[in-house]
Structures are given as structure tokens and as C-alpha cells.
Amino acid sequence: MLAKKIARCNFLWNGPPPLTYPFLPLHIGEKVTVACSCDDWSYGSSLDNENRFGIFPNNAVISFNESVPTISNEAIEIVEELTDILKEWWHTIKNTYYHQARMECQDEVLVYMEDIMIMRKKILSGNVPIEELREMRSELARKIDLGNQWLGLDMLIRDDMGRKIDSDTTSVVQVYRAHVDAASRILNDSKPNDTSGVTSFSLLVHALSATVDSKAECEFTLSLYDTSEKKFISENFVFYWSFSTGNLTNSNSKVLFNDLGPKEYPSSSLSVETHRLLLCIRVARIAPIEQTSSTLKKHVDPGPPQLWPRQPYAAAVLDLSNVIGDPHGATEHIISLNRDDSLEQLIARASSARTNNSLKAVNGELSAFGRAQLMISTKVLIGSLIQIKKMHPQIFSSNSPFELRRLSFADVISADDIRNDLYVTLLHGDLHGGKGSDKNIEVRITVVDTNGIVENSIVVITADGIRWTTTYQSLVFYHDDRPKWNESIKVQIPENIDQNIHLRITFHHKKAFDKTKQEKGPFALSFARIMEGATLIRDGLHELLVYKIETGRFDDNDTSYTRLPATREELKASQAQLKPQTTTFIYGEKNFLTIET
Incomplete structure (x- = not known):
């Protein structure tokens, strides 16, 4: 008895020709008549063209009743x-x-x-x-x-x-x-660049490959920067490059930047010149601090990898004006990574560029760094996230991208959008004048309440998954006592947390590993009151005071510093005649740390 089936996938035989019967090529959705079956193969013909007949695998077709389940x-x-x-x-x-x-x-x-x-x-x-x-x-x-x-x-x-x-x-x-x-x-x-009705959109970025001239593992961080607001507007996405393989450690390094609105969508040439979006790429090498002595370099023990700091390696920016202005299909980019200029310098240069020629000049200057490159693809998806998931289900069907939020609330907010996140940007500091003025300084940030350190409150979104950690460790700039970090940290505040919580920011010296000596602890401390009596910290810049600590005297359970002023603003409001300090925490008048929330 003849049976009618439908092709569930394409089938095309590329091997040697069969001895008896020809193979029947199949296209997905094509209907066939099955005359007989034996083992894993069937013999039949195409319903569209009965003159086409041959053999094909059984698993390439399914019955009509299997192809259309109970649907309307x-x-x-x-x-x-x-x-x-x-x-x-x-x-x-x-x-x-x-x-x-x-x-x-x-x-x-x-x-x-x-x-x-x-x-x-x-x-x-x-x-x-x-x-x-x-x-x-x-x-x-x-x-x-x-x-x-x-x-x-x-x-x-x-x-x-x-x-x-x-x-x-x-x-x-x-x-x-x-x-x-x-x-x-x-x-x-069919009209190109029709931007009149765009109220929200997302940007899909896929890191395809990287070429890095480094003998250590490298960490790539992607984020969006708004040139008119002069600040980062998105969460960070982190993925890694392996020195041992020379490839990205995760091939699914895809991210979807959400909550973008009409302000970021170029509606005219004037808006492109005054309001641009930059994709910022920061590369850090994860390696031990090198010894200054050439003799010690040969014999030094690098120590365990978990103690190796993140050190700036390269940076790049990609102007997204043309990408967003032409939202048809994916576009590939090969981006040269600049090892001479900092990310802040590249952002300033790109922000000051007013014409297409000057924008090309900014990118052209990076061509000298051909040994360090990142290849990515970008695609603009118009609509809200719900609409995008309906209209582009293939993007989310397998190996779906990680979804990144805007640091502030988007122009269009859904009723069920509940967020309990705090975004802190570690901007810059001045720590000169102390014993650590010529040392490598690492900042560590933790969330603390009245019961002590809050575990796993800092969120890092990586290509390998979302990582919750207790302490955030900053980049380490070599022998720089006035570092400019510009790092955004996502803090997730638990719902059942105490109403009085703060950020503890400690400063540590990073040096070459010595297994005979333990780390001596922080040499200075700052803090920021996140919530006090159900009052949340205000958005904006905060200049924090720096309190110096005698080496080895800091106790993690000591929160007595919270009785001291946290910011320059609090110090002025207190109108105190004496320096705000205790026996453990000594106020550094010339030092400060600037953060943004």
C-alpha cells in the first residue's frame, strides 16, 4: 500500500552512484509517495513530479499526521x-x-x-x-x-x-x-532607512574570532557608550580568548543590547553628528605582575591563576552610526585593537569626530595594530524585545544571545519590568603621596550590610553564563597612582536585605607572587552608602573620601568606618573641626575616589 509522507529535511546524496536504484533528492516540505521500505531506506517518488523516483533514508521523511499535530x-x-x-x-x-x-x-x-x-x-x-x-x-x-x-x-x-x-x-x-x-x-x-516609526530596537553582536599577540589569557569586555550623554549606557558583556588555543574560549559569544530607543536611532545627518553610539571594546590580559629585575623574571613563581590580576592590554571603539542607520541583515567588522591609546582617549577622539571622513581617520589610525584584531558581526533588530522574539524566533531557538539591559530605564517600560539592580561605575581616583604611590593598585568592591559581607551580590555576564561573585576586582594599571578605570559594575540587591547597606571599596597593592609572604590586606578604604533607612543612593557622581589603613590591621568584620563621612559632600555638611578618622582609618586629605551610580 502506498503511503504519503513529507520531507522533514533536505537530502542530497554526494557519494558514489548507487548500483541499482537512483537516489531521490528531497527538499524540506516536499511531499513524496513511499512504495516500499527496507531497513533504514525507502523507495518512492515525488508527488510534484511522479517521474522523479528513487531511494531515500527513512529518517528524512515523516507521515502527514506527524508533520501537522493538533493545530487550528x-x-x-x-x-x-x-x-x-x-x-x-x-x-x-x-x-x-x-x-x-x-x-x-x-x-x-x-x-x-x-x-x-x-x-x-x-x-x-x-x-x-x-x-x-x-x-x-x-x-x-x-x-x-x-x-x-x-x-x-x-x-x-x-x-x-x-x-x-x-x-x-x-x-x-x-x-x-x-x-x-x-x-x-x-x-x-521596501523604503531604506525608514526611521520614523522606530520607538525601540536592539543590537545583536556576535564575536566571531580574535587575533591577539599575547602569551596570556585575555578578557574582552563589550559595552555601549553614548557620546551625547558622555557615559556608558549598557551592561558589560565579557568573553575570553585562550593563549593555548589561539581562539575564543566560547564560540557562542553573542549578546543582545536591549532597551535602545529613538534617541539612539539616527533620524537625520544632524543627529548622527551630535548623538552617536559607540561599541567600546576593552581587552585585559590576565597574568601575574612581572618582576622588574631581569634575573628574577626567569625564576619567579607565577603563583595560582586565581591571584593573577586583570591588566589593560588593548582597546577599540566602533562607531555604530552606519550600522544602526542601515538595519538590513548582519554586517561583519574586523576591528583593529589599539595598544598605545587608552579607551578614554579613543572615546574622546571618536566623540570629537564630526564628519564621515574624520570618523574614518579615527579608525584608520588603528590599522598599525594588525596583529591584534577582533572580528564581530552586528545586526539591528527593530521593535521591543517581545516583538523581536516573535518575529525572529531563530535567534533564540538555540544558542540564544545573552540579553543586556540598559543602565537606566528605557523609554518604553513594560508593567512587569521589575529591577532590583544598582549600577556603579568606578571612574577614577587619586592615591598619590602614600607608600603605594609607585605600586600597582587593585580596587576590590563588596556589598556589606549590618550582618557583614553580602555573598554573591555582584553580577558578571559572560559568554559562559551569568557569574555571581562576592568581590569585584578592578583592572590594575602598572605603577599608576591616579588610575582611570571606567568600569561598570552590576550589583543585585537581594529583596530580603537589611535596609542599611553600603559598598566597601578597598585598595590593594599587587606585586609579583611570593609564596613565602601572604598578602598584607588593603592599604586604604572608601565606602558608599547604597541604602540607609530605606533611602537609596541618588543617581550621579559621588566623590568618596579615602581612609588609609596601616598595613595588616584591617579586619573584614570591622565596619566602624561607617560612622565617618563617606563623601566630600557629607564632610562639608558635618562642619567638623577635626579630621574625620579613627585609630584604624586615617583620612587622606589629598586622596579621593570618584564613582557614578
Whole structure:
């Protein structure tokens, strides 16, 4: 008895020719008639062309009743239309390539075909609610109509719900009006750089590969910087490069920057010049501090890797004006990493560039650092995160990107958007004049309440997963007592926490590992009151006081410093005649630390 089945995947035999029967090539969605089966193979013909027959693997096809589970008639109608469209488009593409090497809008059509196949698979799963199905139908109708225009196929007329209109049962006037509406809709959809209706969008970034001339593991950090606001506006995304393999440690280094709105979307050439978004790339090498003596360098014990500090290695910026202004498809970039200038210098140079030529000059200066490069792809996705997940399910189907939030609330906020996060940017400090003025300084940040240190309250988003840690350790600048860190830290405040909590910021000397000596503890301390009596710290800049500590005298359980002023503002308000200090914590008048919350 003949059985009818449908191809669940493509099948094309590339091996030696068979001895008896030919192989039957299959395209996904193609219907076949199975005459007989033996072991793992079947023999049959294509329903579309009964002259095409041959053998094919059993696991390449499934029965009709398996391909369409219990779904609604509307879903079945959509699936059938999508199947027909995919066949017609693929047939048209093959015929086009018989006559020419490339066709117009090739990449866009192939992307649309991938989107349609993903949506078709999702509908066939039977897990799509009616409301979402209707939204998907409207979006699919838009893509089908635009794809038909690109391929030079007939224009379809539809009703307001996206259903095809039967011209045989519809009046001439209605058909005419439907044609006018369809032509107008397709024309609007095909207009490039149409930014008038963009209220929110996201930026998808995929780190593809890196070339680094370093003999240590390197940490890459991506973040977005707004040139008009002069600050970072996104959370950080961290991924790693391995010296032993010469590759990124995780091939799924993908991130989705969310909560971007019309302010970041260039609506005119003037807005591009005055309001630009930069993708900032910071590279740190994770390695022990080197000995200054050439003799000791050969014999020094590097110590355990968990004690190795993060040291600045390279930096780069990518101006996103052209990327955001042309939101069609993914774009690849090869970015040279600058090892001579700091990230702050590169940001200042890019922010001051006013024209396309000057922007190219900024990037052109980086070409001398060809040995250090990062290759990424970027793609702009229009709409809210919920809309993006509906319209681009293939992005989230497997190896989905990590979703990064904006540091402040977005222009469009959903009712269920509950956030209990505090973002602290470690900006810069002045620690000169002490014993550590010529040393390598590391800042460590912890959250402390009345019961002691709060465990796992700092969040780091990496390509390997979200990492919760108790202490954040800053970059270490070699022999710099006035470091500029510009590092953003995400602090997640537990709901059941005490109402009086603060950030403890300690300063440590980092030097070459010596197994005969233990670390002596911090040489200075600052703190910031996050919450006091249910009052949260205000947004903005805070100049913190620095209290020096005698070496080896600090106790983690000692919070007596909280009775002292935390900021320059608190010190002025106290109008104290004497220096604010205790026997353990000595006020450093010339020193300070600046943070932003």
C-alpha cells in the first residue's frame, strides 16, 4: 500500500552512484509517495513530479499526521501557504542562477526564507496562541509580499488580517482597492532607512574570532557608550580568548543590547553628528605582575591563576552610526585593537569626530595594530524585545544571545519590568603621596550590610553564563597612582536585605607572587552608602573620601568606618573641626575616589 509522507529535511546524496536504484533528492516540505521500505531506506517518488523516483533514508521523511499535530485550521492554512511560497522562491532562485551569477536582494531573500522556515516550524509545533498566530500572519504576509517583489513574482492581495483574497469571488472594486493598498504597503516596506516609526530596537553582536599577540589569557569586555550623554549606557558583556588555543574560549559569544530607543536611532545627518553610539571594546590580559629585575623574571613563581590580576592590554571603539542607520541583515567588522591609546582617549577622539571622513581617520589610525584584531558581526533588530522574539524566533531557538539591559530605564517600560539592580561605575581616583604611590593598585568592591559581607551580590555576564561573585576586582594599571578605570559594575540587591547597606571599596597593592609572604590586606578604604533607612543612593557622581589603613590591621568584620563621612559632600555638611578618622582609618586629605551610580 502506498503511503504519503513529507520531507522533514533536505537530502542530497554526494557519494558514489548507487548500483541499482537512483537516489531521490528531497527538499524540506516536499511531499513524496513511499512504495516500499527496507531497513533504514525507502523507495518512492515525488508527488510534484511522479517521474522523479528513487531511494531515500527513512529518517528524512515523516507521515502527514506527524508533520501537522493538533493545530487550528488557520494554522494549517498558514503552513500550506508558507510551504508553497518556499517552493516557489527556491525554484525561482535556482532558475535565476542558471542565467546569472548573482541576483538583486539575494541576501535579503535568503534571510527571509530562513525566517519563514523557522516560523513554519514553530506553527507546526502547535504551541502558538491564536493572538500570536495572527501577529505572525501579518508579519509573514509583509515578508512574503516584499520577497515576491524582490524576485519579480506576482503580487498577492490580502485582507486586513493578512489572508489572501480570492479574486473570483470578490468584486472588481474591492480587488482594485486591495491592489492599491498592497502596492502602497510594499512600497513603504521596501523604503531604506525608514526611521520614523522606530520607538525601540536592539543590537545583536556576535564575536566571531580574535587575533591577539599575547602569551596570556585575555578578557574582552563589550559595552555601549553614548557620546551625547558622555557615559556608558549598557551592561558589560565579557568573553575570553585562550593563549593555548589561539581562539575564543566560547564560540557562542553573542549578546543582545536591549532597551535602545529613538534617541539612539539616527533620524537625520544632524543627529548622527551630535548623538552617536559607540561599541567600546576593552581587552585585559590576565597574568601575574612581572618582576622588574631581569634575573628574577626567569625564576619567579607565577603563583595560582586565581591571584593573577586583570591588566589593560588593548582597546577599540566602533562607531555604530552606519550600522544602526542601515538595519538590513548582519554586517561583519574586523576591528583593529589599539595598544598605545587608552579607551578614554579613543572615546574622546571618536566623540570629537564630526564628519564621515574624520570618523574614518579615527579608525584608520588603528590599522598599525594588525596583529591584534577582533572580528564581530552586528545586526539591528527593530521593535521591543517581545516583538523581536516573535518575529525572529531563530535567534533564540538555540544558542540564544545573552540579553543586556540598559543602565537606566528605557523609554518604553513594560508593567512587569521589575529591577532590583544598582549600577556603579568606578571612574577614577587619586592615591598619590602614600607608600603605594609607585605600586600597582587593585580596587576590590563588596556589598556589606549590618550582618557583614553580602555573598554573591555582584553580577558578571559572560559568554559562559551569568557569574555571581562576592568581590569585584578592578583592572590594575602598572605603577599608576591616579588610575582611570571606567568600569561598570552590576550589583543585585537581594529583596530580603537589611535596609542599611553600603559598598566597601578597598585598595590593594599587587606585586609579583611570593609564596613565602601572604598578602598584607588593603592599604586604604572608601565606602558608599547604597541604602540607609530605606533611602537609596541618588543617581550621579559621588566623590568618596579615602581612609588609609596601616598595613595588616584591617579586619573584614570591622565596619566602624561607617560612622565617618563617606563623601566630600557629607564632610562639608558635618562642619567638623577635626579630621574625620579613627585609630584604624586615617583620612587622606589629598586622596579621593570618584564613582557614578
